[in-house]
Amino acid sequence: xxxxxxxxxxxxxxxxxxxxxxxxxxxxxxxxxxxxxxxxxxxxxxxxxxxxxxxxxxxxxxxxxxxxxxxxxxxxxxxxxxxxxxxxxxxxxxxxxxxxxxxxxxxxxxxxxxxxxxxxxxxxxxxxxxxxxxxxxxxxxxxxxxxxxxxxxxxxxxxxxxxxxxxxxxxxxxxxxxxxxxxxxxxxxxxxxxxxxxxxxxxxxxxxxxxxxxxxxxxxxxxxxxxxxxxxxxxxxxxxxxxxxxxxxxxxxxxxxxxxxxxxxxxxxxxxxxxxxxxxxxxxxxxxxxxxxxxxxxxxxxxxxxxxxxxxxxxxxxxxxxxxxxxxxxxxxxxxxxxxxxxxxxxxxxxxxxxxxxxxxxxxxxxxxxxxxxxxxxxxxxxxxxxxxxxxxxxxxxxxxxxxxxxxxxxxxxxxxxxxxxxxxxxxxxxxxxxxxxxxxxxxxxxxxxxxxxxxxxxxxxxxxxxxxxxxxxxxxxxxxxxxxxxxx
Numbered sequence: 001x002x003x004x005x006x007x008x009x010x011x012x013x014x015x016x017x018x019x020x021x022x023x024x025x026x027x028x029x030x031x032x033x034x035x036x037x038x039x040x041x042x043x044x045x046x047x048x049x050x051x052x053x054x055x056x057x058x059x060x061x062x063x064x065x066x067x068x069x070x071x072x073x074x075x076x077x078x079x080x081x082x083x084x085x086x087x088x089x090x091x092x093x094x095x096x097x098x099x100x101x102x103x104x105x106x107x108x109x110x111x112x113x114x115x116x117x118x119x120x121x122x123x124x125x126x127x128x129x130x131x132x133x134x135x136x137x138x139x140x141x142x143x144x145x146x147x148x149x150x151x152x153x154x155x156x157x158x159x160x161x162x163x164x165x166x167x168x169x170x171x172x173x174x175x176x177x178x179x180x181x182x183x184x185x186x187x188x189x190x191x192x193x194x195x196x197x198x199x200x201x202x203x204x205x206x207x208x209x210x211x212x213x214x215x216x217x218x219x220x221x222x223x224x225x226x227x228x229x230x231x232x233x234x235x236x237x238x239x240x241x242x243x244x245x246x247x248x249x250x251x252x253x254x255x256x257x258x259x260x261x262x263x264x265x266x267x268x269x270x271x272x273x274x275x276x277x278x279x280x281x282x283x284x285x286x287x288x289x290x291x292x293x294x295x296x297x298x299x300x301x302x303x304x305x306x307x308x309x310x311x312x313x314x315x316x317x318x319x320x321x322x323x324x325x326x327x328x329x330x331x332x333x334x335x336x337x338x339x340x341x342x343x344x345x346x347x348x349x350x351x352x353x354x355x356x357x358x359x360x361x362x363x364x365x366x367x368x369x370x371x372x373x374x375x376x377x378x379x380x381x382x383x384x385x386x387x388x389x390x391x392x393x394x395x396x397x398x399x400x401x402x403x404x405x406x407x408x409x410x411x412x413x414x415x416x417x418x419x420x421x422x423x424x425x426x427x428x429x430x431x432x433x434x435x436x437x438x439x440x441x442x443x444x445x446x447x448x449x450x451x452x453x454x455x456x457x458x459x460x461x462x463x464x465x466x467x468x469x470x471x472x473x474x475x476x477x478x479x480x481x482x483x484x485x486x487x488x489x
Contacts (some may be wrong), residue, residue, distance in 0.1 A: 004036025007203065007208045008044045008069070012054030016061040016261040018252055018313060019214060019244050022278050026212045028067045028243060029301035039206060039437035040072030042083045045192045059259055064271050066294045081205040084198055094201050095154040095186045103230040105187060107134040107155045108145050129182045135164065156223065164222035169239045169303045171215070184223055192214045196220065200227045208236055215240040239303055242282045243310045252313055268368030273322040281311035291324055323365035334361045341370040346378050355464050359456035376449045377464060380473050383450035385484045393438035399479035400443035406433070407444055408474050410485040411462070419463040426459065447477025
């Protein structure tokens with residue numbers, strides 16, 4: 001068994017955006033490629049952002065996506081607890097160890113003082129940095145303030161000189177001048193750790209070997225490394241991944257209306273297609289293959305394929321990929337997926353949905369488009385008579401009327417109504433008339449569907465509608481055309 005251990009550590013903020021899902025997938029695939037362990041850890045110490053029920057959303061999303069964690073709050077493991085708030089007692093002690101070795105210090109500055117400092121820095125055009133006011137406090141002053149229960153935070157003490165370097169699996173060697181590093185808060189006034197500090201402690205205690213996160217954290221990573229070094233701990237392998245942007249160059253944002261994982265599922269995209277597409281946002285295989293199952297990705301994924309360049313989320317590319325998945329599944333499976341949409345569309349529950357699915361599957365890219373494609377089967381829409389005029393088929397209002405009038409008795413004479421008998425009768429009639437197929441089939445299809453685009457042609461639709469409904473609709477079409485051509489037949 002490999003020593004590789006990765007973790008997905010989401011905050012329960014209410015939904016899974018695309019970047020979160022990609023991080024979870026990369027962490028999972030890195031572990032599985034190396035026969036390692038994938039851990040789920042819930043980071044809930046930021047109570048202001050906590051959303052009730054959000055943990056259930058995390059579990060549901062991972063389950064839907066097929067991402068199975070080896071350790072976590074619900075399955076246990078040897079490195080728990082796996083919920084950060086249940087680990088809260090340990091962080092303060094670690095921070096105090098850093099204070100004892102002069103790698104951190106107590107800060108008693110009030111919110112008011114820090115706000116004034118921020119205003120002064122804004123006025124001077126400087127970046128926001130703590131001015132180390134409390135670093136000058138004597139041990140006696142600190143002891144007195146602690147004894148008086150004055151609120152405090154614990155800040156990391158950054159080196160004054162030199163630089164800190166680290167190796168990233170994607171971006172290579174990154175070096176940051178220590179003078180650029182702010183004395184970040186490790187423990188907040190409520191005694192809980194900040195995200196940055198808790199991550200380091202938890203990752204070490206859980207023996208995490210690889211950390212995947214967005215490249216916006218590249219500049220923060222030296223702070224993590226200084227903590228690892230202060231404790232004398234091994235530093236994990238960092239895998240910083242590129243941003244996911246919209247075509248406009250802006251970051252994806254739920255606030256801006258960009259879809260989350262759950263949104264995409266509700267929009268009619270298959271989970272398998274979403275997972276496949278999201279993995280390819282910033283990663284390329286060593287072949288030209290684009291369609292991967294999750295099992296295939298477990299074999300193919302390699303960190304070396306992760307790009308440094310931003311990835312562009314293209315809903316059209318996802319739609320294409322989704323269509324590929326739909327077309328490649330057994331028709332029975334598509335029929336089952338389409339069932340909820342059929343139930344919403346058809347008042348008549350006796351419709352043979354498998355016949356519809358055989359027509360619809362090759363033309364469907366997203367499931368939510370199904371009702372609009374087949375609503376005419378339930379009820380003939382009030383269509384524009386000019387739909388009968390089709391340049392390619394060379395149909396006009398006049399010859400369409402003639403075709404419907406001549407087709408009616410042919411269809412009426414069919415005893416056993418099915419696709420084969422309808423096809424035989426209409427094509428025999430076409431041959432007898434000596435006309436092009438489209439001169440008859442286009443008007444018939446238009447009359448029985450009332451739509452310019454349908455899944456299937458006149459014969460398939462007539463078979464699904466049944467004899468009585470087909471003849472009824474041809475009568476309606478005939479009357480429309482009579483009115484439009486001012487003819488009485």
